[in-house]
Amino acid sequence: MPRRTIVLAALLVACLHPFTIAGAQPRGTRLTGVVTHVADGDTLDLTAGGRKFTVRLDGIDAPEGGQAFSQQARQQLRVLAFSHSATVVVQTNDRYGRLVARVVVGGRDLSEEMVRAGLAWHFVRYSSDPQLQALEQQARQQRVGLWADRSATPPWQYRSERLARPPAPKPPRAPTTGASSPASPARPAAGAYHGNASSHVYHAAGCRDFNCRNCTQVFATRQAAEVAGFRPHAECVLRELRR
Numbered sequence: 001m002p003r004r005t006i007v008l009a010a011l012l013v014a015c016l017h018p019f020t021i022a023g024a025q026p027r028g029t030r031l032t033g034v035v036t037h038v039a040d041g042d043t044l045d046l047t048a049g050g051r052k053f054t055v056r057l058d059g060i061d062a063p064e065g066g067q068a069f070s071q072q073a074r075q076q077l078r079v080l081a082f083s084h085s086a087t088v089v090v091q092t093n094d095r096y097g098r099l100v101a102r103v104v105v106g107g108r109d110l111s112e113e114m115v116r117a118g119l120a121w122h123f124v125r126y127s128s129d130p131q132l133q134a135l136e137q138q139a140r141q142q143r144v145g146l147w148a149d150r151s152a153t154p155p156w157q158y159r160s161e162r163l164a165r166p167p168a169p170k171p172p173r174a175p176t177t178g179a180s181s182p183a184s185p186a187r188p189a190a191g192a193y194h195g196n197a198s199s200h201v202y203h204a205a206g207c208r209d210f211n212c213r214n215c216t217q218v219f220a221t222r223q224a225a226e227v228a229g230f231r232p233h234a235e236c237v238l239r240e241l242r243r
Helices: 003-016 070-081 110-116 130-142 155-164 222-227 236-241
Strands: 030-040 043-048 051-057 085-093 099-105 193-196 201-204 215-219
Touching: 030 051, 030 070, 043 085, 051 110, 070 099, 070 110, 099 110, 110 130, 155 222, 193 222, 201 215, 215 222
Parallel strands: 051 099
Antiparallel strands: 030 043, 030 085, 043 051, 085 099, 193 201, 193 215
């Protein structure tokens, strides 16, 4: 077959299958690679075939940043997975572009291991897995991990309560020095994370586009930005997470 025909055929396949371009993957896809970053107790990065995939562990929800046991959950997942070879079986793709998947490292299912250690909840809103249900019940009875705290708040409740809080009042605008002086364009406050209201991408301090024209949303944490529907800038925020 002529080379030109092969190239055209490859382009046609790419157009018909946008998953191969956007980074999403259809259900049942298996990927094998190395875990190169652990963001929190239920999210990690996998490098496979020269590409990086952000993976949300299927069936579980670990404590959010700012919640009790969030650091312990992240450390536990690092111990289990970081720099290890992993097999990912895709279940679905979420609205942030992450793969939602079961991840196996050294023969161990990471979703099950995190629940068994008492460092994640069975995410019953999206999962009816009987094994995860049984492991959570076992961890509760043994009061391991976060179950040592009888008032532990599920992360989905924590996120909902945080969203329900009224926004902080805006500081008064400084008076202008003269009627002829042009008004300066409004800029978001320095620090924290700035979200682009148009693209719904958020940037960390130090990002080239941290103070872009449409970066009018300000968040105190990455988690707050993601709960509000923003996704991290591929370079600057992920680079910050790896420090």
